[in-house]
Amino acid sequence: PPPSRIAPGAVHLPGLLSPDRQARLAAACRRWAVPLRRVRLPSGGVMSVRQACLGWEWTPYRYRRHHRDGGPVAAFPAALGRLAVECVAAAYGTAGDFTPDVALINFYAPEARMGMHRDAEEVSPAPVVSISLGDTAVFRFGNTAGRGWPWRDVHLDSGDVFVFGGPSRRAFHGVTRILPGTGPADIGVGVGRWNLTIRQTGLAV
Numbered sequence: 001p002p003p004s005r006i007a008p009g010a011v012h013l014p015g016l017l018s019p020d021r022q023a024r025l026a027a028a029c030r031r032w033a034v035p036l037r038r039v040r041l042p043s044g045g046v047m048s049v050r051q052a053c054l055g056w057e058w059t060p061y062r063y064r065r066h067h068r069d070g071g072p073v074a075a076f077p078a079a080l081g082r083l084a085v086e087c088v089a090a091a092y093g094t095a096g097d098f099t100p101d102v103a104l105i106n107f108y109a110p111e112a113r114m115g116m117h118r119d120a121e122e123v124s125p126a127p128v129v130s131i132s133l134g135d136t137a138v139f140r141f142g143n144t145a146g147r148g149w150p151w152r153d154v155h156l157d158s159g160d161v162f163v164f165g166g167p168s169r170r171a172f173h174g175v176t177r178i179l180p181g182t183g184p185a186d187i188g189v190g191v192g193r194w195n196l197t198i199r200q201t202g203l204a205v
Ligand code: MD3
Pocket: 104, 106, 114, 119, 128, 130, 137, 139, 162, 164, 168, 169, 170, 171, 173, 174, 175, 195, 197
């Protein structure tokens, strides 16, 4: 399937990653995303998605250099940076000066969801690269004014890449559901879904 621009700056690249690259990235996620943490919200709630951070630790609602328990954050893998640069170039024809420094790795069990939110902790206006592995997600892409309609629901399948830049960078978005059992059987994810978002914080180390 060809790339599609679903909004200004928002480009969907279906199946950009071959099954072989998906399998290698899924194996890397299992190595990198240890431990997977349940993120606690200031409201007292706990996110249903489990998360690991590379390069910077994201906690609602800021980036930190150290975990709350004091340990340093795992390094941001250079190979992941190169992959994200490749994705931005595939979406826009050029990667510009995109220099990512953080990856958030989310794991969705079949019941996990992500409520409508916007990603505003990055100071940089650089795009976000999203990579999906495993079960299909129903992704809801909203507007910049608020959590409500208008939105568009888009299926994110294993191997799909999405790049959100320009006017789409501050749009509200979420994941309304996972479709269990829809992922490829042979990439080693099993039940559930990995999502990697690779970003440029614009923060100084
Ligand atoms: C649009 N993750 O980690 S990826 C997140 O599938 C997040 O796990 C979802 O939202 C997931 O913050 C959606 C697609 C995505 C990621 C970042 C965006 C869309 C975005 C930032 C700005 C606009």
